Amino acid sequence: MWVSALLSTSCRVQEVQNSAKKSQSILIIGAGLAGLVAAKALKKQGYEVRVIEARDRLGGRTWTSNYWADAPVDLGASWIHGVEGNLLTELAEEIDTPLVMTRYDNAIAYGQTGQPLTEAETETIQRLEQKFFEAIAVAQDADTDQSLQSLLEQAIDWEAQPLKTQQLIDFLANSMIEHEFAGSLSELSMHWFDDAGAYSGDDAIFVEGYQAIVNHLAQDIPIELNQIVATIDWATDSPKVSTTTQSFTADQVIITLPLGVLKSSQVQFIPALPAPKLQAIQALGMGVLNKCYLRFPNVFWPEQVDWIEQVATERGLWTEWVNLFPVTQSPILLGFNAATKGKEIETWTDEAIVDSAMKTLQRLFGKDIPPPIDYQITRWQADPFARGSYSFNAVGSTPAMRDRLAESLDNQLFFAGEATERNYFATAHGAYLSGLRVAQEIADIALAEKR
Ligand SMILES: Cc1cc2nc3c(=O)[nH]c(=O)nc-3n(C[C@H](O)[C@H](O)[C@H](O)COP(=O)(O)OP(=O)(O)OC[C@H]3O[C@@H](n4cnc5c(N)ncnc54)[C@H](O)[C@@H]3O)c2cc1C
Incomplete structure (x- = not known):
């Protein structure tokens, strides 16, 4: 069901191509899977995209270590969980990166x-x-x-x-x-x-690490590393994002900050996020x-x-x-x-x-x-740009809260990342699907405005 939904999604994004204002600028916070695939999908449709990332590397919670030159190992996600019907399997096949199945x-x-x-x-x-x-x-x-x-x-x-x-x-x-x-x-x-x-099917490990996927998605995308976002001001028509060193404005901003980072309040929203979103951030769990x-x-x-x-x-x-x-x-x-x-x-x-x-x-x-x-x-809890490994449904939360987390605000701020995926949270494919979803949301708005 998901694959066909996404295929029709990409057709609709295609439809938007000519209607997207060429100058429409999208700023994407976070160069993990969600941010990178959103950037790729939107760039393909003619949007002006730019990714800013706090770390000095790409991939976020996918992180292939090449410290052992002869044996790359993943410090974040390792597996494609359930290879059948999983878009990450298709992508791995497309870029021809070797996989080993585990059971x-x-x-x-x-x-x-x-x-x-x-x-x-x-x-x-x-x-x-x-x-x-x-x-x-x-x-x-x-x-x-x-x-x-x-x-x-x-x-x-x-x-x-x-x-x-x-x-x-x-x-x-x-x-x-x-x-x-x-x-x-x-x-x-x-x-x-x-x-x-x-997804059904066995799990697959990347022999060369998840970096194969990350590097593929990041190709030709303008990405600025070492940009630690401190405030997101969405009080005016053009949201302004300030990092510890610089400010960026854009027509629309995609936020892929991990739930743990949102919980920590280290990024300030001006004005504050609405109550249902804050409640979701507080109630959903971030695990290790x-x-x-x-x-x-x-x-x-x-x-x-x-x-x-x-x-x-x-x-x-x-x-x-x-x-x-x-x-x-x-x-x-x-x-x-x-x-x-x-x-x-x-x-x-x-x-x-x-x-x-x-x-x-x-x-x-x-x-x-x-x-x-x-x-x-690894020490994912102490990592200031993750504050945990992935989200879970805690006592006091409901799955509907993930929808609240995913909801866009004033057609300005859009939210993606594994925690926003009601069905596939906590996974690499969930992050990937959330990036495609948010790209589609932006495309849909452009289409509606054209009509
Ligand atoms: C140890 C571990 C094992 C896992 N195993 C698997 C697995 O085997 N299979 C699977 O499917 N999933 C697995 N996962 C989950 C999977 O890795 C995540 O769900 C997925 O990578 C999340 O992607 P994302 O784009 O939502 O978030 P992220 O990858 O975290 O991307 C968000 C980005 O935002 C950046 N950021 C944070 N704060 C700021 C800031 N203030 N300013 C600017 N940028 C900022 C971060 O640095 C990061 O790059 C695992 C995760 C961990 C940690």
């Missing part, structure tokens, strides 16, 4: 003892999972919302469970929910946490997923599995790992931490993080495994 069921899971899960443990997890998801299905029909944590405590009678079972429940909740949605169970809305669309890449002299883990999971002895600590050997042909493991634990861990020193990761790996693979020869660690 969640190509996994090995270890128990508290560091041994692969026994059949009995696997059965217990499956039983708990079924119970939890049945309880969610029932509770989603109820009138009042609550956090997933409080539902879990009731459904599984948490307090009465022995420690070993509690650890299995934590494993389930952390690996299946907190890592995916980046919010903690106590923050996620039971009603709405999973109210999102998804952090990555720790460890590079070893040799592979000491099962070489062909995609995912390595472990029942942590401490909730949320290094529950999930990805084997990057099939992607990079180098002995690299990627460990994740999310939500509350992710936020806590990113305040540690690099040494403490690597040390903690190694303790987990030693429990799974033995004391004799070699130390890493190098590492790369």
Whole structure:
């Protein structure tokens, strides 16, 4: 449905081509996927576009590190989630950048003892999972919302469970929910946490990193880096955007600031944003997923599995790992931490993080495994131009709030970015779709004015 909607979208943008005032200037704040694709779509239709970006690099929350020259790794988004019908798959094919497929069921899971899960443990997890998801299905029909944590405590009678079972429940909740949605169970809305669309098919990793997509989108777009927006004045007909060093005016401004940045109030709107938008910014959640890449002299883990999971002895600590050997042909493991634990861990020193990761790996693979020869660690919560990894539906928010976040103001300010996508929030394809949507909105206005 989305693809056909977008195909008709691009036809309508084409229709606007001759009606777009040649001088119509669009300023785009943010050179992430949303901003770049909006710029590309509008430039193609004859608009005068300019992108301003706070960082000294492109891509925002897609960020390919070339620190290991022979093995680029993504510090932000890694995957195309669900390759079938996903516009990012089409784009990857168009630019001919290699992808490697990964599957969640190509996994090995270890128990508290560091041994692969026994059949009995696997059965217990499956039983708990079924119970939890049945309880969610029932509770989603109820009138009042609550956090997933409080539902879990009731459904599984948490307090009465022995420690070993509690650890299995934590494993389930952390690996299946907190890592995916980046919010903690106590923050996620039971009603709405999973109210999102998804593409079918496996997931794909970019061998050369998401930079392949970013560089393609950025081609021929005028972009100014190191422009940190401080105020957006939309009191007059031509909105004025001031950065810490310069001012820009344009007929229309597209804002792709991450939800975390909007929450922080570090960008001032004059006049202030209307109440429904402010309420949405406040109520929607901004979560954390952090990555720790460890590079070893040799592979000491099962070489062909995609995912390595472990029942942590401490909730949320290094529950999930990805084997990057099939992607990079180098002995690299990627460990994740999310939500509350992710936020806590990113305040540690690099040494403490690597040390903690190694303790987990030693429990799974033995004391004799070699130390890493190098590492790369992310801290998305502390990043002033992201303030978190991606948005989630928090208790107290509703999906309709994403529509409020996306609404344009006075045909002057337009809003895009993953958090504005009701169906595909928290994803790279959501950001991409939001950029196309906002470009279409601007084109539609030009068309309406011509009539
Ligand atoms: C660790 C991690 C893993 C992820 N994994 C996946 C994945 O595997 N698959 C997937 O589909 N999605 C994933 N995501 C989510 C995906 O990366 C994002 O949804 C998407 O990249 C967001 O794009 P955007 O354009 O909306 O925002 P951004 O990419 O954040 O772009 C906004 C831009 O605004 C800039 N900006 C901020 N403040 C200012 C300011 N004051 N002035 C000027 N510019 C400013 C930022 O620097 C940034 O470049 C992941 C995200 C993270 C962090």
